[in-house]
Amino acid sequence: MRTFDASPVPSTPSVADRPGVHRKKLKLTKSFAAMGLPPSILAAVRAAGYETPTAIQTSLVPLAIKGHDLVGQAQTGSGKTASFALPILAQLQGDWAAVQDNARSQKLPRALIMVPTRELATQVAAEINKLGQGQKVRCIAVYGGVNIRTQQRQLQEGCQVVVATPGRVLDLHSRDSIDLSRLEVVVLDEADRMLDIGFRPAIERILRKCPPERQTLMLSATVPEEILRLAQLYMRQPKLICLPKSEQDNRTIDQYYFSVEGENKYDLLVAVLEREQPPQSIVFCRTKLGTERLFRRLEKARVYDGLATLHGDMSQAARERVMQRFRAGEIRLLIATDVVGRGIDVSTVSHIINFDVPSLAEDYVHRVGRTGRMGREGVAYTFVSRDQGSDLTAIEYQINQLLKRDHIPGISIEPHERTIESEAEAAENEAATPTPSRYRRW
Ligand code: AMP
Numbered sequence: 001m002r003t004f005d006a007s008p009v010p011s012t013p014s015v016a017d018r019p020g021v022h023r024k025k026l027k028l029t030k031s032f033a034a035m036g037l038p039p040s041i042l043a044a045v046r047a048a049g050y051e052t053p054t055a056i057q058t059s060l061v062p063l064a065i066k067g068h069d070l071v072g073q074a075q076t077g078s079g080k081t082a083s084f085a086l087p088i089l090a091q092l093q094g095d096w097a098a099v100q101d102n103a104r105s106q107k108l109p110r111a112l113i114m115v116p117t118r119e120l121a122t123q124v125a126a127e128i129n130k131l132g133q134g135q136k137v138r139c140i141a142v143y144g145g146v147n148i149r150t151q152q153r154q155l156q157e158g159c160q161v162v163v164a165t166p167g168r169v170l171d172l173h174s175r176d177s178i179d180l181s182r183l184e185v186v187v188l189d190e191a192d193r194m195l196d197i198g199f200r201p202a203i204e205r206i207l208r209k210c211p212p213e214r215q216t217l218m219l220s221a222t223v224p225e226e227i228l229r230l231a232q233l234y235m236r237q238p239k240l241i242c243l244p245k246s247e248q249d250n251r252t253i254d255q256y257y258f259s260v261e262g263e264n265k266y267d268l269l270v271a272v273l274e275r276e277q278p279p280q281s282i283v284f285c286r287t288k289l290g291t292e293r294l295f296r297r298l299e300k301a302r303v304y305d306g307l308a309t310l311h312g313d314m315s316q317a318a319r320e321r322v323m324q325r326f327r328a329g330e331i332r333l334l335i336a337t338d339v340v341g342r343g344i345d346v347s348t349v350s351h352i353i354n355f356d357v358p359s360l361a362e363d364y365v366h367r368v369g370r371t372g373r374m375g376r377e378g379v380a381y382t383f384v385s386r387d388q389g390s391d392l393t394a395i396e397y398q399i400n401q402l403l404k405r406d407h408i409p410g411i412s413i414e415p416h417e418r419t420i421e422s423e424a425e426a427a428e429n430e431a432a433t434p435t436p437s438r439y440r441r442w
Contacts (some may be wrong), residue, residue: 054079069235107158118143166202191220256406259413281351306332354382361394
């Protein structure tokens with residue numbers, strides 16, 4: 001078994017307090033130029049409009065370029081994709097002796113990035129192709145739910161980077177269509193999500209098929225024990241990069257909740273849309289059926305232009321069409337399940353409305369991460385019914401922050417209808433370090 005080595009910054013108590021975990025202060029590189037990236041990559045970074053590296057890029061890129069195995073705690077919207085894409089591109093520019101032995105091996109993938117969803121696969125591949133511009137890098141996305149033959153053909157034509165969902169990698173491997181023997185870098189993106197949705201066995205099978213001397217990078221919004229165990233098993237002396245809370249989140253998102261009776265949620269949604277006139281928003285529901293129902297009702301009522309829905313019962317082609325129109329700004333209100341809750345990068349989303357509280361508090365972070373991207377302002381509203389006080393508390397624990405209460409008279413529940421905190425507690429409520437559970441008395 002490989003040993004677990006270092007933890008630079010103590011922001012996650014369960015991780016930093018681990019016996020034997022070595023803490024050290026990170027020396028941060030504040031510009032892309034100082035990171036040791038080749039000139040062609042620096043040119044692509046400039047062309048992408050990135051002027052200053054984000055916190056995760058600053059800490060991860062230099063160590064990854066040196067070849068370390070790393071576990072980086074980073075959420076979507078933090079610039080995490082570039083944090084692993086740039087070292088991979090630098091590696092592809094480097095000495096290619098290992099793969100120059102014959103023409104066939106030059107076509108084999110040298111980097112594999114595993115992601116939890118098809119949408120994220122497409123998006124990560126697009127970012128790599130953007131940052132790889134002018135460098136003769138071919139990156140393809142492979143995922144389930146679409147015809148495998150096109151992907152087999154693309155792999156046969158050759159590519160240096162594959163972004164993939166784990167199930168499809170195994171499928172392609174069982175058909176001898178993907179060769180993992182030349183991989184130099186393997187990335188697990190949104191590792192916590194992949195474990196949540198049951199990809200662990202697939203990931204482990206894939207990692208066992210990859211060359212043992214490869215570099216492994218893992219990105220995860222949270223770093224629970226399960227992630228650390230995976231790192232211990234499959235990474236070589238991994239260093240853990242936990243950014244201080246202040247640096248993890250460079251977004252400005254105002255977060256509110258409404259207390260509302262279940263049967264008034266639709267009216268509340270219409271009232272919020274009316275009041276806010278959001279330029280572009282996503283409304284999250286828990287189930288596919290609920291999503292479809294809400295979409296139909298809004299469509300029938302003609303409340304809002306540019307309306308669409310996105311959920312797992314739609315064909316891959318239909319989902320892609322919706323995402324394309326959403327990115328292009330033609331769709332302004334998207335009713336969706338958590339299918340789009342993770343990873344999707346549409347920087348113009350101004351409002352997130354949690355019509356249903358997410359079933360996992362962690363999903364709240366990912367839903368809300370769809371807005372306020374790269375320092376833009378965003379706002380998130382969560383509709384909470386009387387029996388969901390504990391769900392709200394769980395969310396507040398997750399984000400270590402209290403949501404502010406909003407109210408629309410005549411629709412949401414009047415604030416005084418709930419047993420709220422005393423004056424003294426309310427003052428504390430405003431204070432810097434919240435302890436959410438104390439304020440939730442329903
Ligand atoms: P990610 O967290 O990887 O999903 O990235 C979120 C968004 O930030 C994407 O649109 C990236 O293209 C963009 N981005 C990544 N790094 C930077 C940077 N250093 N400066 C500006 N934008 C960035």
